[in-house]
Amino acid sequence: xxxxxxxxxxxxxxxxxxxxxxxxxxxxxxxxxxxxxxxxxxxxxxxxxxxxxxxxxxxxxxxxxxxxxxxxxxxxxxxxxxxxxxxxxxxxxxxxxxxxxxxxxxxxxxxxxxxxxxxxxxxxxxxxxxxxxxxxxxxxxxxxxxxxxxxxxxxxxxxxxxxxxxxxxxxxxxxxxxxxxxxxxxxxxxxxxxxxxxxxxxxxxxxxxxxxx
Numbered sequence: 001x002x003x004x005x006x007x008x009x010x011x012x013x014x015x016x017x018x019x020x021x022x023x024x025x026x027x028x029x030x031x032x033x034x035x036x037x038x039x040x041x042x043x044x045x046x047x048x049x050x051x052x053x054x055x056x057x058x059x060x061x062x063x064x065x066x067x068x069x070x071x072x073x074x075x076x077x078x079x080x081x082x083x084x085x086x087x088x089x090x091x092x093x094x095x096x097x098x099x100x101x102x103x104x105x106x107x108x109x110x111x112x113x114x115x116x117x118x119x120x121x122x123x124x125x126x127x128x129x130x131x132x133x134x135x136x137x138x139x140x141x142x143x144x145x146x147x148x149x150x151x152x153x154x155x156x157x158x159x160x161x162x163x164x165x166x167x168x169x170x171x172x173x174x175x176x177x178x179x180x181x182x183x184x185x186x187x188x189x190x191x192x193x194x195x196x197x198x199x200x201x202x203x204x205x206x207x208x209x210x211x212x213x
Contacts, residue, residue, distance in 0.1 A: 031102065035063065041115070046070065046080060046184055047108070051115060054099075061099060062115040071107040079184060084111040086160055087183045094151030096179050116181065118174050121148075122167035144170075147178040155180075159189035166205040 038051040038060065047067035054061050064084075070076035081101075088098035088111075101111035121144060128137040148170055155162065163185040171179045185200050199206075199213045 029105070031104065035112075044182075046076065046083075052112070054112070060115055061112045063110055063112045065104070066109040068106070068108060077109060080109050083184045083186065084109075086186045086188055087113070090155055090158060090160060090183075092151050092154045093177070094147055094179055095155070096181055116171045116173055116179050118172050118177075120168050121145075121170035121172060121178075124172055125167060144172060144178050148180060151178075151180045160186055161188075162186050163210060164201045164205075166202050 034054060034056050036053040036055060038053055041049045041051050041062060043049075045067075047065050047070065050063045050065065052061060052063045053059070066076065066080050070080075084098055084101045087096065088101075091097075096116060097114045099112045099114070101109070103109050124144065125141065128141055131137060148165075152162065152165065160183075162180065162183060164182060165180070169180065169182045171181055173179065199211060201210055203211070
């Protein structure tokens with residue numbers, strides 16, 4: 001069994017879980033009282049992202065939860081904590097904001113962040129090419145990319161390397177905002193020595209030095 005950490009102070013049982021002792025206990029927990037689960041947004045290699053209503057702040061946020069199959073993986077747990085901590089430290093309009101983090105009674109780590117509604121840069125690129133990629137569309141894409149560069153320049157100034165920068169991890173919001181998402185592979189000045197010699201990321205978008213480890 002995974003050793004329970006001191007930070008575990010809350011529990012949460014999303015709607016739909018079987019009624020029972022654990023569910024009844026979770027119903028009165030601080031996490032269940034604060035967050036109202038509104039359903040699944042998406043799933044990935046590290047777990048799932050759910051839409052939740054934060055009753056304390058009266059707003060909707062996204063909650064990323066570590067996958068149940070990774071609860072006993074010390075490496076996955078550390079990566080998840082690093083992702084939340086690194087993202088939370090990066091205070092920039094082009095980087096999604098992290099609000100809170102903790103651990104559920106079942107051992108699954110979680111953190112909440114601003115929910116971004118919009119389209120990926122991949123979608124924007126595909127649409128632009130399907131429409132003929134005229135000068136106006138090209139200028140718009142370059143403008144979006146320039147804002148990504150602003151966010152990455154800030155992250156690099158803070159000593160953070162994303163390691164998985166690609167169009168699918170870049171969101172264009174409903175009002176034209178551009179955000180760099182998914183910092184799960186990011187490393188900083190502290191964790192770089194640990195990651196040196198390992199290859200991580202998406203091959204088609206990987207820098208040569210990253211591919212060499």
